[in-house]
Amino acid sequence: MVKLNKIYTRTGDDGTTGLVDGSRTAKHALRIEAIGRVDEANSAIGLAAVALRDAPHHAALVRIQNDLFDLGADLATPASGGDDFAPSEMVLRIVPAQTDWIEQAIDEYNEHLQPLTSFILPGGSEAAARTHVARASTRAAERAMTELAQAEAINPAALAYVNRLSDFLFVLARVLNDDGASDVKWVPGGSR
Helix, strand or coil: CCCCCCCCCCCCCCCEEECCCCCEEECCCHHHHHHHHHHHHHHHHHHHHHHCCCCCCHHHHHHHHHHHHHHHHHHCCCCCCCCCCCCCCCCCCCCHHHHHHHHHHHHHHHCCCCCCCCCEECCCCHHHHHHHHHHHHHHHHHHHHHHHHHHCCCCHHHHHHHHHHHHHHHHHHHHHCCCCCCCEECCCCCCC
16 A cells, blocks of 8 residues: 655655656656656546446446556556566556456447447537547557657556557447437538
């Protein structure tokens, strides 16, 4: 269990922040950018969860928020020499089972959705619109993570997780729009 007695430490006043392994890095480093984008996605999911507080999908979003904290911890733990990204008692990593759960939820939700006949606009109900914002934030986190992966080794399971998460949020937004019946369809060139 994490215990936070003091919120400010002053250790970051020089523009650096600490990683799980004890090293320090610039607050603008690719790794910190990725962690920050994951935090933004988590916050956007929290906003969607508020709209679903009494709905059955609320628990799924809270589960995902916890997973995103795991993802942040994973990203905050640089690979050591020969690291195979296996979790341990001391290292928290995203594992394939977390992605498997998301895939099962997507499959379950998709069973009741109307087929897509057009791209859809991010809107419809308020809950769906908030979920689309969370999806877009998740895509930004994925872009930051893939940029980091070009420079440093990161957990492949983490990349799979964030990719699948944006798919989940897209499908959930459609569920929240009356299983797709209230989706707002894109009209190409409709305002010319």
